[in-house]
Amino acid sequence: MGEFDLIARYFKRPVRQAALGVGDDCALLQPAPGTQLAISCDMLVQGRHFFADTDPRQLGHKSLAVNLSDLAACGAKPLAFTLALALPEVKEPWLAAFAQGLFALADAHGCELIGGDTTAGPLNICITVFGEVPVVNGTSLALLRSGARAGDDLYVSGTLGDARLALDAMQGKLTVPDAVLAAARERLQRPTPRVALGLALRGIASAAIDVSDGLIGDLGHILESSRVGATVLADQAVACVAGHAHAAQSTDAAGLHLSQEQWRSLALCGGDDYELLFTAPPSQRAAVAAAARASQTPVRCLGQIEAAAGLRLLDAQGQALPNHYASFDHFA
């Protein structure tokens, strides 16, 4: 099968929102009057972002999910995406499953494929995603990293550390009961982009980012952009770990027999979580809770934004913890 047959068979579908989709030199998109286009781009490389034997259906899902997560962090409504794909060879069952996973998530968010590129090469998936953000009275409603203010509460959605737990278990670094591993693997391989929460937080949150490189590292981007500091209750983050166990008071509810340090490390620098980390003034507490309910997304307060620069970690007794939790870095 040649390049153009491949595109026609697996990736060309009629567009409803875009003015022109796959099949010309360019796609054409006409954002609604009074809106901005939010644009993000993520590249996934075999061996770095996923194992060679990853289920292609899950890979299709995840490739788009990590991009939708960036739109969510910006409070943007998904519209469209382009897909560039380097493939070592044309394997039709792989392509069919990849496309199925990709389009299932795309359709769930009304996000249509409008263009891209296909080439031979080491497996590489690069998606650029487009979303819409309203501009009201000349002010964009986009959630930025730079809007956090001293006194704001710091929140995170969902659970943290599950993806890293799965990765450590799959690499033989941890032994994890089957049921917990299954839940954690689902979070690693089929992350849920928090699009509904991001939309619900427009006008409420003061700053937001999605947690992809680990909580500590991504919080650092908010602190740097907003020129503020923060105090984080480390064990509030830990309480989120391990999927279905997060509601329990005991961090060992899942029977993992991890040390307190291991729990903290998973939660604070696990990465690949695709949860929203955001700030909001205390006056918005009821609105944050309402946004969480409306979007059916659990949200938890982790600490406070402060004027003093730097990040302070506290344990459950309010004692300072050393911050040796490194962010993920592709070149470190």
Add this chain to the structure above:
Amino acid sequence: MGEFDLIARYFKRPVRQAALGVGDDCALLQPAPGTQLAISCDMLVQGRHFFADTDPRQLGHKSLAVNLSDLAACGAKPLAFTLALALPEVKEPWLAAFAQGLFALADAHGCELIGGDTTAGPLNICITVFGEVPVVNGTSLALLRSGARAGDDLYVSGTLGDARLALDAMQGKLTVPDAVLAAARERLQRPTPRVALGLALRGIASAAIDVSDGLIGDLGHILESSRVGATVLADQAVACVAGHAHAAQSTDAAGLHLSQEQWRSLALCGGDDYELLFTAPPSQRAAVAAAARASQTPVRCLGQIEAAAGLRLLDAQGQALPNHYASFDHFA
């Protein structure tokens, strides 16, 4: 040097047109009222699109040039682009030269970098480019592949086959005088996107595409999209080959000693030309000539669009030639 230092040092620059550039979860772009956004995406893979020892400055240029060429073929004015980069290792001199080549071309076209991604992996460069197309009285001025009509003239800009000539010479398949090779290599490694011509052809050309996979293959996309056929004077295309020699009447002016068949093959299926192939009704002949002059881009008529499906190749005496000229296909 870590991932974020790398981005800050080489790829973060202030934006002038975009509402928000590199450094948040999303970039923000607000197209002017009454315009559409033209979007295209090209992925370049080492060993497929360029040699491992390619000058990084030229690679930076070419990575953006092939994308700008898609905007040109659409008649879109360049606005912005995202860059996703997989790097086997961080080599600062390589990155500095790559960024220099990239930004020199970007600045020449007022096209700003607004976002992207950086990861470790086999060298892969994926650019998504954004341009602006006016919509006048509800009609987009975008040049599409689908607008060719029977009776239209068929034109190509610049010269064809130079990139392939350079490639064949660099791979030892052909022996080429140094001066010709230098000119041909320049065309392979630093192609000129025909942006000014594309803009000048708005409202004049009926259809357009950029020649990246070879004239015959790319013309096939216009014929298929427009549901028409064409007659092409093969030796009119040949007359374009070999850079500075194209103005000469003799196809051997460059002293290459190629057979007629080799000349035709270079011109008709060379690929990597990044010239514009376009159609226009005969009533627009003076306007096409004026657009060529205004954009300082040579343009040549190669034949005619016809109602009868299929592509007919004729030699200089008007005799039919067999069409065995294959288009480039990454998976063929």
